Amino acid sequence: MVASIVRTLQLNPTTLSPISRPLLFFSIPLQLRAVRRASVSMSYNRQLAAAKKAAALAACLCQKVQKALLQSDVQSKYDKTPVTVADYGSQAVVSYILEKELPSMSFSLVAEEDSEDLRKEEAQGMLKRITELVNETLASDGMADMMPLSEEDVLVAIDSGKSEGGPHGQHWVLDPIDGTKGFLRGDQYAIALALLDEGKVVLGVLACPNLPLAAVASHNQLISKDDVGCLFYAHVGTGTYMQSLDGSKSTKVHVSATENPEEASFFESFEAAHSMHDLSGLIAKKLGVKAPPVRIDSQAKYGALSRGDGAIYLRFPHKGYREKIWDHAAGYIVVAAGGVATDAAGNPLDFSRGRYLDMDTGIIVTNQKLMPALLKAVQESLKEKASSL
Numbered sequence: 001m002v003a004s005i006v007r008t009l010q011l012n013p014t015t016l017s018p019i020s021r022p023l024l025f026f027s028i029p030l031q032l033r034a035v036r037r038a039s040v041s042m043s044y045n046r047q048l049a050a051a052k053k054a055a056a057l058a059a060c061l062c063q064k065v066q067k068a069l070l071q072s073d074v075q076s077k078y079d080k081t082p083v084t085v086a087d088y089g090s091q092a093v094v095s096y097i098l099e100k101e102l103p104s105m106s107f108s109l110v111a112e113e114d115s116e117d118l119r120k121e122e123a124q125g126m127l128k129r130i131t132e133l134v135n136e137t138l139a140s141d142g143m144a145d146m147m148p149l150s151e152e153d154v155l156v157a158i159d160s161g162k163s164e165g166g167p168h169g170q171h172w173v174l175d176p177i178d179g180t181k182g183f184l185r186g187d188q189y190a191i192a193l194a195l196l197d198e199g200k201v202v203l204g205v206l207a208c209p210n211l212p213l214a215a216v217a218s219h220n221q222l223i224s225k226d227d228v229g230c231l232f233y234a235h236v237g238t239g240t241y242m243q244s245l246d247g248s249k250s251t252k253v254h255v256s257a258t259e260n261p262e263e264a265s266f267f268e269s270f271e272a273a274h275s276m277h278d279l280s281g282l283i284a285k286k287l288g289v290k291a292p293p294v295r296i297d298s299q300a301k302y303g304a305l306s307r308g309d310g311a312i313y314l315r316f317p318h319k320g321y322r323e324k325i326w327d328h329a330a331g332y333i334v335v336a337a338g339g340v341a342t343d344a345a346g347n348p349l350d351f352s353r354g355r356y357l358d359m360d361t362g363i364i365v366t367n368q369k370l371m372p373a374l375l376k377a378v379q380e381s382l383k384e385k386a387s388s389l
């Protein structure tokens with residue numbers, strides 16, 4: 001046992017002094033813990049590299065589609081939400097790249113889209129266009145030797161995302177385009193990819209092709225078409241980094257540490273149908289926030305928050321809506337550097353229960369210092385709203 005520990009720690013017992021030999025027995029558990037921590041953190045490096053590559057390439061595909069969106073590129077899903085060739089193409093690219101880059105790992109992916117509608121007769125034109133886009137995107141990264149993918153290959157890659165996730169093992173979590181409505185308007189959207197390990201989010205990458213590299217603290221600053229395209233990434237214990245999507249040097253970022261709500265602006269959904277703007281207005285007023293809300297589509301909100309653009313994110317879906325894990329997993333770990341995301345009752349978000357985040361309605365994010373005051377304002381506002389109904 002000791003011999004194997006000594007081997008693991010790469011120590012040479014013959015060179016240890018008689019004094020340090022007994023000390024070794026006491027220090028081994030500590031050192032082993034450090035080695036295990038380091039190897040846990042190290043062991044996600046390959047996954048992080050693959051995830052960054054997959055999200056950046058998927059972002060290229062989405063940018064191309066957003067520039068030249070055709071009427072035939074958009075469909076409506078069973079739940080009336082939109083889906084485009086870019087949602088499907090992005091999912092196929094990410095799924096294909098993760099499997100190719102990490103061949104030794106068992107592969108499980110929980111993702112938003114599936115191929116059911118694409119297999120219908122009337123969707124054959126759309127499938128052809130998606131397959132072309134996927135092949136062009138992979139070829140642009142020199143993956144031409146594995147090319148071209150057939151339409152069936154693309155459908156299979158999309159359907160790799162049917163995993164149920166859960167509390168055991170590793171599962172990738174993907175929203176191939178978060179904020180599809182924003183994408184269709186020409187506004188903000190994100191490719192959001194995370195890794196769960198034993199039910200916990202351990203890695204996250206957020207590609208936000210239209211988010212300015214400079215801070216945004218008001219809605220007007222989002223309209224800039226210059227210097228846009230951010231890639232945020234984080235894995236447990238290493239903090240959060242941002243780089244430009246075209247590959248600049250990355251910088252470490254963290255959530256605003258302000259303790260003064262008067263200085264804190266807040267983010268919320270652009271779409272009033274996705275989050276109750278009247279309720280967040282009430283909460284902000286109670287808290288003493290002076291600035292008007294900054295409304296951004298998608299998990300770009302988590303990205304902006306992670307670099308301190310604003311200090312609070314409020315999300316209160318209308319009654320009956322069930323949150324999905326892919327709408328929050330990547331954002332959740334990206335804001336963990338200085339921030340905390342909970343449900344409206346202050347409970348941590350639980351990503352271990354499958355495809356849904358079963359939780360108390362509402363998600364709130366801010367720094368540790370502001371959280372108690374925010375939770376109080378949320379509880380009071382919820383009571384007030386309930387009693388006025």
Ligand SMILES: Nc1ncnc2c1ncn2[C@@H]1O[C@H](COP(=O)(O)OS(=O)(=O)O)[C@@H](OP(=O)(O)O)[C@H]1O
Nearest residue numbers: 177178179180269270271273274296297298317321
């Ligand atoms: N009714 C309803 N209520 C709450 N949320 C809903 C609702 N319908 C959809 N969605 C989900 O919202 C995702 C888009 O993110 P946001 O709501 O943050 O952005 S925005 O509303 O587009 O501004 C969006 O993600 P995508 O479908 O990936 O775009 C949906 O998962």
Ligand SMILES: [Mg+2]
Nearest residue numbers: 081082112180
């Ligand atoms: Mg959708």
Ligand SMILES: [Mg+2]
Nearest residue numbers: 175178179327
């Ligand atoms: Mg989404």
Ligand SMILES: [Mg+2]
Nearest residue numbers: 112175177178
């Ligand atoms: Mg989506």
